[in-house]
Amino acid sequence: MSDNTGSPRRRRRRRPGTTPRFDITVPSPCIGVCWLDEQTGLCDGCLRTGEEIRDWIIMDRAQKLAVLERLEQRRLAREQHE
Numbered sequence: 001m002s003d004n005t006g007s008p009r010r011r012r013r014r015r016p017g018t019t020p021r022f023d024i025t026v027p028s029p030c031i032g033v034c035w036l037d038e039q040t041g042l043c044d045g046c047l048r049t050g051e052e053i054r055d056w057i058i059m060d061r062a063q064k065l066a067v068l069e070r071l072e073q074r075r076l077a078r079e080q081h082e
Helices: 050-058 061-081
Strands: none
């Protein structure tokens, strides 16, 4: 079988043990209010940056915990300005 370019398509098979392992022990801070503020670049719901949202699934536990710490600091700063 070939695609439109004429090159043969090959199905990639993963060898046992090569499946990527994502850390799911730290729950996502997403609350379903997804809107990036143009001025701050932060999500109005969870206060993550676009990059933090995008990369959450591939972050390890330590990286996710660091993001959660930054989110707490952002929440406190937002409360002080309200």
